[in-house]
Amino acid sequence: MEVSTGVHAVHIADTAVSHPGGSNIYFIGDPSQEMIILDT
DSSP: OEEETTEEEEEEOOOSTTSTTOEEEEEEEETTTEEEEEEO
C-alpha cells in the first residue's frame, strides 16, 4: 500500500509474543536509486 509519495507499507501478520498483532514494514525512497526499510 502506498502511504505517501515514495513510502510503501506492508503488514506482516505474526502470532509471536514479541510481535503481537504483527509487524509493519515501510519501504522509503526510490528503489531504482536508494531506499531504506523501517520495521515497526
